[in-house]
Structures are given as C-alpha cells and as structure tokens.
Amino acid sequence: xxxxxxxxxxxxxxxxxxxxxxxxxxxxxxxxxxxxxxxxxxxxxxxxxxxxxxxxxxxxxxxxxxxxxxxxxxxxxxxxxxxxxxxxxxxxxxxxxxxxxxxxxxxxxxxxxxxxxxxxxxxxxxxxxxxxxxxxxxxxxxxxxxxxxxxxxxxxxxxxxxxxxxxxxxxxxxxxxxxxxxxxxxxxxxxxxxxxxxxxxxxxxxxxxxxxxxxxxxxxxxxxxxxxxxxxxxxxxxxxxxxxxxxxxxxxxxxxxxxxxxxxxxxxxxxxxxxxxxxxxxxxxxxxxxxxxxxxxxxxxxxxxxxxxxxxxxxxxxxxxxxxxxxxxxxxxxxxxxxxxxxxxxxxxxxxxxxxxxxxxxxxxxxxxxxxxxxxxxxxxxxxxxxxxxxxxxxxxxxxxxxxxxxxxxxxxxxxxxxxxxxxxxxxxxxxxxxxxxxxxxxxxxxxxxxxxx
Numbered sequence: 257x258x259x260x261x262x263x264x265x266x267x268x269x270x271x272x273x274x275x276x277x278x279x280x281x282x283x284x285x286x287x288x289x290x291x292x293x294x295x296x297x298x299x300x301x302x303x304x305x306x307x308x309x310x311x312x313x314x315x316x317x318x319x320x321x322x323x324x325x326x327x328x329x330x331x332x333x334x335x336x337x338x339x340x341x342x343x344x345x346x347x348x349x350x351x352x353x354x355x356x357x358x359x360x361x362x363x364x365x366x367x368x369x370x371x372x373x374x375x376x377x378x379x380x381x382x383x384x385x386x387x388x389x390x391x392x393x394x395x396x397x398x399x400x401x402x403x404x405x406x407x408x409x410x411x412x413x414x415x416x417x418x419x420x421x422x423x424x425x426x427x428x429x430x431x432x433x434x435x436x437x438x439x440x441x442x443x444x445x446x447x448x449x450x451x452x453x454x455x456x457x458x459x460x461x462x463x464x465x466x467x468x469x470x471x472x473x474x475x476x477x478x479x480x481x482x483x484x485x486x487x488x489x490x491x492x493x494x495x496x497x498x499x500x501x502x503x504x505x506x507x508x509x510x511x512x513x514x515x516x517x518x519x520x521x522x523x524x525x526x527x528x529x530x531x532x533x534x535x536x537x538x539x540x541x542x543x544x545x546x547x548x549x550x551x552x553x554x555x556x557x558x559x560x561x562x563x564x565x566x567x568x569x570x571x572x573x574x575x576x577x578x579x580x581x582x583x584x585x586x587x588x589x590x591x592x593x594x595x596x597x598x599x600x601x602x603x604x605x606x607x608x609x610x611x612x613x614x615x616x617x618x619x620x621x622x623x624x625x626x627x628x629x630x631x632x633x634x635x636x637x638x639x640x641x642x643x644x645x646x647x648x649x650x651x652x653x654x655x656x657x658x659x660x661x662x663x664x665x666x667x668x669x670x671x672x673x674x675x676x677x678x679x680x681x682x683x684x685x686x687x688x689x690x691x692x693x694x695x696x697x698x699x700x701x702x703x704x705x706x707x708x709x710x
Contacts, residue, residue: 258440260315262346263345263349263350264346264541265343265346265347265349265350265570265595266346266347266349266350266353266540267346268350268571268595268598268599268705269350269353269354269595270297270353270451270557272595272599272602272621272685272689273293273353273357273598273689273693274293274514275599275688275694276683276685276686276690277289277293277689277690279674279686280369280397280673280674280686281673281675282376282673282693282694282702283365283688284365285673287398287423288467288642288708289693289694289697290708291706291707291708292697292700292706293693293697294429294466294706295313295700295705295706296327296356296693296696296697296700297353299324299325299326299327299349299352300323300324300325300326300327301320301324301325301667302306302322302323302345302349302483302584302668303305303323303324303325303371303396303399303577304320304321304322305321305322305395305396306318306319306321307319307321307373307388307391307395307490308374308376308391309318309384309387309388309390309391310387310569311384311629312381312383319342319373319374319375319388320373321351321370321372321373321392321396321652322343322345322347322348322393323369323370323371323396323399323400323405323407324348324352324369324370324371324375325352325367325405325587326337326349326352326353326355326356326367326368326370326400327332327356327367327368327369327696327700328367328470329367329696329699329700329705330360330365330366330367330695330696331359331364331365331366331367331442331479332365332366332367332401332402332403332404332405332406333367333368333369333400333404333405333406333408333472333648334353334355334359334366334367334368334369334405334406334407334408334628334630334633334634334637335355335359335368335369335370335371335408336351336371336372336407336408336409336413337370337371337373337407337408337409337410337413337417337421338351338370338371338372338373338411338412339372339373339376339377339388339410339411339412339413340372340373340374340375340411340412341374341375341376341415342374343372343373343374343582344374345570347570348370348371348372349370349393349550349617350570351370351596352368352369352370353368353596354368354594354595354622354623355368355369355520355630355688356368356692356696357623357688357692357693358392358408358533358622358623358624358627358630358692359452359627359630359634360627360691360692360693360695360696361623361624361627361662361665361688361691362627362630362631362634362636362662362668363611363658363661364631364633364638364658366406366630366634366637368669369405369407370410370554371396371407372410372412373388373392375388375392375418375614375625377412377534378508378534382416383391383599385416385417385420386420386562387393388425389417389420389421390420390421390423390424391512391518392424393420393421393423393424393428393612394427394428395423396421397424397425397526399427400425400435401429401433401435402433402434402435402637402640405554406434406435406525406568406633406637407435407436407437407438408436408437408438408629408630408633409437409438411484411569411627412483415438415440415450415502416436417509418436418437418438418439418440419439421436421438422435422443424479432558433640434636434637434640434641435526436663437449437633437636437637438450438633438636439636441645444636444639444640445636445650446633446636446639446646447631447635447645447646447647447651448632448648448651448652448655449629449633450485451485451487451489451492451493451509452487452489452490452629452631452633453489453490453592453626453628453629454485454487454488454489454490454491454492454493454567454592454628454630454634455489455490455493455628455652455655456491456625456626456627456628456631456632456655456658456659457486457490457567457590457592457625457626458473458493458494458497459628459655459656459659459660460590460620460624460625460628460662461563461565461588461620461625461661462497462592463659463660463663463664464588464590464618464620464663464684465588466679467581467663467667468554468587468588468614468618470587470588471499472497473494473497473498473499474497474498474499474501475498475499475500476498476500476562476563477499477500477518477558477560477561477562477563478494478499478500478501478502478561478562478564478565479481479502479503479552479554479555479561479563479564479565479581480503480504480505480564480565480566480567480592481503481504481505481510481553481554481555481565481566481572481593481596481621482504482505482506482566482567482568482569482592483504483505483506483511483527483531483537484531484567486567486592486593486629487504487567487568487592487627488524488527488528488531488563490565490592490677491519491524492521492524492569495520495524496691499563500516500517500518501518501519501524502518502554502559502561503519503554504519504520504527504554505537505552505553505554505568505570506522506536506537506538507536508537508538508550508551509537509538509549509550509551509552510549510552510553510554510557511519511537511540511542511547511548511549511554512547512549512557512558513544513545513546513558514544514545514546514547515545517545518556519544519546520545523540523542523546524604524653526540526541527540528620543694544567553573555570555573555577555580555581556576556577556580557586558584559584561581561584561585561586561587562585562586562587562588563588563589563590564586564588564589565585565589565590565592566589566590566591566592566596566597567592567596568593568596569593569594569596570593570594570595570596571595571596571597571598572593572596572597573589573596573597573598573601574598574600575598575600575603576606577601578597578600578601578602578604578605579604579653581617581618582604582617583610584657586617587617587618588617588618588620589617589619589620589627590618590619590620591621591622591623591625591626592625592626593622593626593673594622594623594626595622596622596655597609597619597704602619602621604686605617605618605619606619606683606685609680609681610677610680613677613678613679613680613681614679614681616680616681618681618684619684619685620666620684620685621684621685621688621689621690624662624684624688625694627658627659627660627662628655628658631654631655631658631659632651632655635655648660658687662688663684665687665688665691666682666684666687666688666691667682667684667687668687669687669688669691670683670684670686670690671687671692673686673690674686674687674690685695686705
C-alpha cells in the first residue's frame with residue numbers, strides 16, 4: 257500500500273509465499289484462504305522501544321529495540337533476537353513472517369515472532385554487552401513470558417547474551433521460567449540446542465538425497481557459506497557422514513578448499529575458537545589446503561559441487577550465483593539461513609527442476625530445511641515445562657523425527673496441490689509454504705481470527 261513505508265525484505269518474503277500459493281491449486285480448492293493470507297500478513301502486535309545504555313567511557317548510547325509478535329494461533333510467539341546494525345522493522349517482519357510457517361512445520365505448539373535491536377556487539381566489551389542486554393530486557397520483559405512469547409538467540413545473540421537477558425528478566429519479573437531458549441545447561445537449557453539448526457539441515461537434506469535416489473552423503477562435495485553455529489555444526493555432521501566440505505565464509509570473504517580433502521574437523525574447531533573470540537575468518541591460520549577470497553561469497557569459486565547450503569544470512573545466493581551452481585553440477589540446494597536465496601535464484605532452481613525432471617537441481621527453503629533450531633528450542637520449552645532434562649540421544653532422535661516429518665509434509669503437500677509432470681521432483685518450496693500456511697490459517701479460522709461469508 258502506498259501509505260506504508262517500503263519494507264523490501266518483508267515484501268520479498270510475502271511475495272515468495274503468495275506466489276507459491278497462487279501457483280498451486282490451493283486457492284482454487286479453498287478460495288476462502290485468500291482472506292486468511294490477508295489477515296496473517298499483518299502482525300498481531302509490533303513493539304518498538306528505545307534502549308538507553310552506558311558505554312565504558314561513561315557516555316550515553318541509545319539504540320532501537322523491537323519485538324514483532326506476528327502470530328500466536330499455534331502457541332506462544334517464538335523466534336530469535338538479533339543484535340546487528342542492519343536490524344530494522346522490515347527485516348524483523350520478514351523473519352517473523354517466515355517464523356510463523358517454519359514453526360508450524362515443526363509440529364510443535366509455537367507461534368511466530370522475531371525481535372532485536374540495531375546494536376552492534378562487535379568491538380564491545382563484556383561489560384558493555386551486559387549493560388545493553390539489561391537495558392534491552394528492562395522494556396522487553398513487560399511483553400514476554402513462558403506462555404506468551406519465548407525469544408531465543410540469533411545473529412549477535414549467543415549463550416552469553418541469553419544469560420544476561422535471562423538474569424535481567426528473572427530479576428524484573430521475579431520469576432524463574434522458560435522465557436528464553438538457548439539457555440545454559442545448568443539453568444534450563446537443552447542438549448543439542450547449539451548444534452540443532454546445522455544438524456537438522458543435514459538430516460533434512462539426507463531425506464532429499466534418499467528420496468531422489470542420490471544415495472548417502474559419502475563422497476559428496478558440499479559448499480557452505482557462513483561460519484557461525486549453523487555452518488559449523490552442519491560442516492561437522494557432514495564430515496561425520498562422509499561428505500567433503502569445500503567452503504565456509506563470513507562478511508569479509510570466503511574460505512575455499514584447494515585440495516581433495518576439503519576443510520577438516522581440525523579446521524572447523526579452529527574456526528569455532530576464532531568466532532567465539534568474535535574475530536574474522538582472515539585470522540584463520542591454515543597449511544595451504546584452503547585459499548582466502550577477499551570480499552566474495554563461495555558459490556562461484558568452489559568448482560564442482562553436489563550440494564550447496566547457504567548458512568550465513570538473507571539473499572546470499574543471487575540469480576548469477578544460482579546459474580553458476582547449476583553449471584558446477586550442483587543437484588541439491590537447501591537454506592540453512594532464512595531466505596538465503598533471492599527470488600530470482602529460486603526461480604532459476606525451480607525452472608531447472610521443471611525442465612530437467614529427475615536430473616534437475618532440487619531446492620529446499622529455509623522455513624523447512626532450517627527448522628531444526630527452533631524445533632529444539634521447542635523441545636527446550638517442553639523440558640522446562642516438565643522440569644526435566646532429556647539426554648543428548650533423546651533430543652537428537654526427536655530432532656531427526658521432526659526433520660523427517662517436515663520433509664515429507666512439504667513433499668506430500670506439493671503432490672496434493674502442485675501440478676507436476678511425469679518424473680518431476682515435487683516442489684519443496686511450494687509444498688512447505690502451503691503446508692505451513694494451511695495449518696496456521698485453519699487454526700486462525702477455528703479461533704475466529706478470520707471467517708468466511710455464510
């Protein structure tokens with residue numbers, strides 16, 4: 257609408273969902289769902305506030321804080337908190353909108369939300385981070401709770417920040433409850449939570465390989481972007497399953513393997529230490545089996561690859577890079593990041609899927625492929641509610657089941673609502689979008705959030 261400010265990231269997320277719904281038989285079979293989409297595209301509540309804190313020099317600093325409580329039809333609002341200078345309302349609305357349908361695909365009772373601030377944690381002291389987190393929670397605590405809204409970590413928010421925020425909430429609310437996920441193991445956290453998004457991504461793609469007849473990970477060359485939690489643990493799990501990891505990256509550039517052995521477990525542990533210290537990948541010391549490409553993303557520099565897993569941030573695979581991956585023989589693309597591919601890149605992958613049938617690239621969207629992180633956050637909420645701790649094996653098994661169900665839910669929904677030619681792989685982006693949307697829309701209808709004419 258012309259009276260609203262431009263929100264490019266949110267508009268992109270909305271268009272991607274609306275396009276797949278329009279190009280399926282969903283609205284033909286259920287025209288009333290157009291009303292549901294109109295209602296679901298507007299957040300239930302947007303909270304914006306100032307965060308005033310003091311730096312180490314005694315100067316007053318101020319940032320913008322946000323919480324977008326998008327949809328609670330399936331459960332308490334659930335979604336991360338992002339601390340990054342790029343944070344604005346458009347980005348948080350896009351992330352919150354995606355979160356609604358991602359959470360629906362986990363099968364757990366979670367609504368969708370997202371929050372954060374335009375605060376840059378890089379270069380800040382531990383004391384400054386603590387003061388900011390306490391000031392941020394001084395306002396946010398009024399709007400969240402274990403049965404209302406349960407935030408988690410995201411970019412710029414790890415275990416340290418969650419700890420400071422949880423402590424500030426506990427003091428302000430005078431309650432010890434599961435109000436945040438990603439907590440420390442001794443105070444309500446869950447095993448497998450740091451690994452969950454990366455592990456879940458690998459489990460999901462494993463089902464893509466199996467269904468398409470491509471076998472296991474053994475011998476597959478996999479390109480990853482990013483070098484945070486998602487990329488780190490995805491890389492470790494891939495190596496464990498016999499794949500060769502050929503790239504990682506950060507905002508400064510890309511690290512690309514030059515030999516056949518790829519990036520090693522020892523390399524990844526060294527990179528974990530670098531990132532824990534909030535240092536760029538340029539500080540990584542290697543023995544010449546990788547090369548550093550300044551200012552580049554890995555996709556056009558990795559040579560032949562079988563699988564590409566964007567795990568850094570939104571819009572990190574462009575149309576040209578998508579075409580480059582096809583030329584490099586890539587057969588599987590799955591997003592470890594949210595909206596990792598541009599709409600033009602998705603179009604390249606989807607057109608190839610239709611044209612090349614069983615020989616095509618197969619693309620999976622982040623709302624399905626990376627839902628493992630929020631799934632284990634949901635499992636952490638369940639453990640908190642029961643005052644229990646599950647073992648690592650128990651959580652990992654539940655994660656595997658959730659990723660399997662997310663894959664087959666999207667797959668079977670695509671078969672139901674999206675016309676496909678003989679031998680064509682089902683559209684996972686369309687199937688996942690429709691499956692998540694229908695579940696949320698029906699719950700909203702049942703609760704009176706929208707209705708049909710009698």
